[in-house]
Amino acid sequence: MKTRNVNVFYSGVQAIMDVSLDLGAKQVLALIGPSGCGKSTFLRCLNRMNDTVLGCEVQGSLSLDGVDISALEPEELRARVGMVFQKPNPFPKSIYDNIAYGPKLHGLVESKTELDEVVEASLRKAGLWEEVCTRLHVPATGLSGGQQQRLCIARAISISPEVILMDEPCSALDPIATSVIEALIMELKENYTIGIVTHSMSQAKRVSDRTAYFHLGKLIEVNPTEEMFEQPQHHLTQGYLKGRFG
Structure with missing residues (x-):
């Protein structure tokens, strides 16, 4: 995906300022920055989720x-x-x-057998099949938080997207569930382009190929993750990574 000169306004108040940023094929791009810096707003531009927000206006090329x-x-x-x-x-x-809903809605399957195969394949890709294969017809709300998040990832995969966006997918999870999701992200990037918003700088270091730093609605710096964390170019990035603010 490519974005150029993206500006976002909420009821006339500017939240994103002239952002140009790409998501590379089969790479993980991490968006980091202080709370309220615009990273989630930018992520929601990529699949037009901001269209559902009253008073939100998105300008630029995506x-x-x-x-x-x-x-x-x-x-x-x-x-x-x-x-x-x-x-x-x-x-x-x-x-x-939960998994069958999308493929049926989009007409991606023609038979129950095909649907069964998509459900199993999606749950396997999300690392959840072995844990739920004997209880597929029980309510999904009975799963643990980490299992529910992997189910949501499986649901996203079920309609064969090209890009998967993740908005702080581990913030409500414990460290063990977080490590499972991070391992899953590393596997998924072999087939999908992934954009992830995270408050965890260590998570960004572990899972992403490139990292973008946002500050007060502006894209300050984007570079390969190792370079970003070892030799940040901008003083605002340096300050954030050293914990001076954010």
């Missing part, structure tokens, strides 16, 4: 595989650019139906 995302129907765009939120949000349905 494209997916060279096509302006404003030319795509929101449903088509969100099928190609999936999203996993901060708090696990399984549907109040069975584990099976």
